[in-house]
Amino acid sequence: MPTPDEPTAVLVAGAAGSGRSEVVGALLGAARPLIDLPPGSYLVIGHGNGDELFAYVPGLRQPQRYRARRGGEGLAAVARPPRRIEMTLADPLLRHFVLVDSPNAESLGAAGISVLLDVAVRGGALVYVIGADRPLSTADLDVLAEAATRKVVVFFAVTPGRGVADETTTIGGHRTAVLGRAPQLVDAPWYSVDPATGDTAYLRRALTEWAGAEGLRRASAGPPAWTSARGGVRVAADGAESGWQELLDGLTHTNAHSVRQRLAIELANAHLRCVQEILFGGGPAGMPASLDRELHALSLLATDLCNTVVDRIVDAVLGRVLVEEPDPGVRRRVVAALRRYLAEDSAAADIDRVLLVTSTGGIAGVVGPEALAALPAYRSKPDAAVLAPVGLGVSGGCYQLWRGPANADPEKARSWLQRSIRAVELDLLREITRRLEAVRRSLTTLVSETVDHGILIV
Numbered sequence: 151m152p153t154p155d156e157p158t159a160v161l162v163a164g165a166a167g168s169g170r171s172e173v174v175g176a177l178l179g180a181a182r183p184l185i186d187l188p189p190g191s192y193l194v195i196g197h198g199n200g201d202e203l204f205a206y207v208p209g210l211r212q213p214q215r216y217r218a219r220r221g222g223e224g225l226a227a228v229a230r231p232p233r234r235i236e237m238t239l240a241d242p243l244l245r246h247f248v249l250v251d252s253p254n255a256e257s258l259g260a261a262g263i264s265v266l267l268d269v270a271v272r273g274g275a276l277v278y279v280i281g282a283d284r285p286l287s288t289a290d291l292d293v294l295a296e297a298a299t300r301k302v303v304v305f306f307a308v309t310p311g312r313g314v315a316d317e318t319t320t321i322g323g324h325r326t327a328v329l330g331r332a333p334q335l336v337d338a339p340w341y342s343v344d345p346a347t348g349d350t351a352y353l354r355r356a357l358t359e360w361a362g363a364e365g366l367r368r369a370s371a372g373p374p375a376w377t378s379a380r381g382g383v384r385v386a387a388d389g390a391e392s393g394w395q396e397l398l399d400g401l402t403h404t405n406a407h408s409v410r411q412r413l414a415i416e417l418a419n420a421h422l423r424c425v426q427e428i429l430f431g432g433g434p435a436g437m438p439a440s441l442d443r444e445l446h447a448l449s450l451l452a453t454d455l456c457n458t459v460v461d462r463i464v465d466a467v468l469g470r471v472l473v474e475e476p477d478p479g480v481r482r483r484v485v486a487a488l489r490r491y492l493a494e495d496s497a498a499a500d501i502d503r504v505l506l507v508t509s510t511g512g513i514a515g516v517v518g519p520e521a522l523a524a525l526p527a528y529r530s531k532p533d534a535a536v537l538a539p540v541g542l543g544v545s546g547g548c549y550q551l552w553r554g555p556a557n558a559d560p561e562k563a564r565s566w567l568q569r570s571i572r573a574v575e576l577d578l579l580r581e582i583t584r585r586l587e588a589v590r591r592s593l594t595t596l597v598s599e600t601v602d603h604g605i606l607i608v
Contacts (some may be wrong), residue, residue, distance in 0.1 A: 159273025208543030276571025283311025316387025434563035491592035504541030
C-alpha cells in the first residue's frame with residue numbers, strides 16, 4: 151500500500167490499438183500521443199514549468215535527455231530501452247496527480263503485469279482503456295482481476311471503434327466480460343472517451359475528485375505531528391534478561407533462509423518464462439527485454455520480502471524488550487536510527503547497489519542512490535523502509551549482443567540465459583544475507599543502548 155507521503159498518481163493502461171496513449175494525450179489537451187514510447191518503457195508526466203523529457207536507463211547514474219518530443223521526432227540513442235521516461239508539463243490537471251502511461255498490456259507477461267500493478271497500487275488509481283471494436287484479451291482480464299484483488303481504484307475508458315453502431319451495447323458487453331472475471335469491479339465507473347475530439351471532460355472531473363479524496367485519506371493515515379515529539383518508551387523490568395539477542399539471531403537466520411528460498415523459486419520460474427520467449431516468442435533478440443522484466447519484478451518482490459522481514463524482526467525484538475508497543479511516530483524514529491547505524495557500518499557501505507547482468511553472463515555492480523533511481527517504472531517518495539530497494543537489471547550490452555543476426559541461435563541464447571540466471575541467483579542470495587545481517591547488527595546496537603539506558607531514545 152502507498153505510504154501517506156507518496157503523491158497520488160493515475161496509471162493509464164490498455165492493449166495495443168485501444169487508444170491508451172491517445173487518451174493520455176487527450177487528458178492533457180493534445181490531439182495525439184505525447185511521445186513515441188519505446189516498448190517496455192513507462193512515461194511519467196508531472197507538473198512543471200517546462201516541457202522537459204529525461205530517460206532513466208538501468209546502469210546509468212544520470213538521466214539522459216530524451217530526444218523524442220510530441221509527434222515522435224525520433225528516439226533517443228540509448229543501448230537499451232529506458233524503464234522510465236519523465237516529462238513535465240504546465241497542465242493544471244497535473245497539479246492534482248501524476249499521470250503515467252504504460253506499455254501495451256498484452257506485451258507484459260506475468261512479470262510485467264506485476265510491475266504495472268506495483269505502479270497502480272502506489273499511485274492509487276488505474277484508468278483502463280478499451281477499444282470499442284476490440285474484444286477483451288486474456289491479458290486485459292488478468293490485469294483487471296489482479297487490480298481488483300489489490301483494491302486499486304479502477305476507471306474504464308472506452309474509445310470509439312470502426313463499425314461500432316451502438317456504443318452503449320458495446321460497453322455493456324465489455325462490462326459483462328470484466329465482471330465475469332473481476333466481480334469486485336461492479337461499482338467501477340465507465341466513460342466513453344474520444345481522443346480525436348478531446349472529449350475527456352467527465353473522465354478528467356472524476357479523476358480530479360478521486361485525487362482530492364485520496365490525498366486527504368493519505369494525509370489522515372499518517373501519524374499526527376505530536377507523536378514524533380514524544381519521549382522514549384521504557385524498557386520492561388526483565389528486558390535485559392528477556393533473551394532478545396537470541397530471538398534476534400534466530401529470527402534473522404530463519405527469515406533469511408525463507409527469503410532466499412522464495413527468491414530461488416521465483417528465479418527458476420523466470421528462467422522458464424525466458425526460455426519460452428526464446429523458443430516461442432521474440433527469439434534471442436527478445437530475450438534481454440524478457441529477462442529485464444523478470445528481474446524488475448523480482449527486485450520488487452525481493453524488496454517487499456526484505457521490508458516485511460525487517461518489520462517483523464524489529465517488532466518482535468522491541469516487543470520483547472519494551473513495556474509497550476511504540477506508536478507510529480516512535481516507530482518512524484526507530485527506522486531512522488537503524489538507517490543511521492547502517493550508514494556507519496563499513497560492511498554495509500555499498501548496500502544501495504544495483505546488480506546488472508552483463509553481456510558475458512556475469513554480474514556488475516553499480517553503487518549509489520542515483521543508480522537505484524534509474525530502476526523504477528514510477529519513482530515516488532522514499533517509503534519508511536530500513537533498507538534501500540533491491541536493484542536488478544540487464545545492461546545495455548546484453549541488448550546489443552542479441553540484436554545482431556550473428557547471435558540468432560536459440561541454443562546459444564539458452565546457454566547464456568542459464569549462466570546469467572545462475573550468476574543472478576548467487577549474487578542476489580548473497581546480497582539478501584548481507585542485508586539482513588547488517589540489520590541484525592544495527593538492531594543489536596540500538597537495543598543494547600536501549601537496555602543500558604532503560605528507555606528507548608531515538
